Amino acid sequence: MSFWKKMPYWLRGGVIGGGISLVSTFLTSFCEYIIMVPGYTGLGFECLPFAIPWIPFWSFKNIISLSVIEYTIAGTAVWFVFGSLVGSIIKFIKLRNSK
Incomplete structure (x- = not known):
C-alpha cells in the first residue's frame, strides 16, 4: 500500500482510468461469449453495463x-x-486548499 501512496496523483488517476477500461474490456468480452442468444451475434443488452x-x-x-x-x-x-487529468486536478485542488 505504501507504493500506491508514493505515486503522484496523475499516475494514480491514470492507473485507475486505464484499469477500469481494461476490466471493462475483459468483462464485456467474457459476457459476450458466455451469454449466448440463439440466432443473435454481438453484444446484447445484458452485457451493456x-x-x-x-x-x-x-x-x-x-x-x-x-x-x-x-x-x-x-x-x-x-x-x-x-x-491522469482528473488526478492532476485533484492534486491541484488539494494543494490550493492546503495553503
Missing part, C-alpha cells in the same frame, strides 16, 4: 474500424489520459 466505458467511442467511425486489440489499446490510452 460492462461496456459503459466504451460507449463514448462508438460514435467515432475511425475508432470502430480498428481491430479489437487496437481498439482496446486506444480506448485504454484515452481513459488513462482522462484519469
Whole structure:
C-alpha cells in the first residue's frame, strides 16, 4: 500500500482510468461469449453495463474500424489520459486548499 501512496496523483488517476477500461474490456468480452442468444451475434443488452466505458467511442467511425486489440489499446490510452487529468486536478485542488 505504501507504493500506491508514493505515486503522484496523475499516475494514480491514470492507473485507475486505464484499469477500469481494461476490466471493462475483459468483462464485456467474457459476457459476450458466455451469454449466448440463439440466432443473435454481438453484444446484447445484458452485457451493456460492462461496456459503459466504451460507449463514448462508438460514435467515432475511425475508432470502430480498428481491430479489437487496437481498439482496446486506444480506448485504454484515452481513459488513462482522462484519469491522469482528473488526478492532476485533484492534486491541484488539494494543494490550493492546503495553503
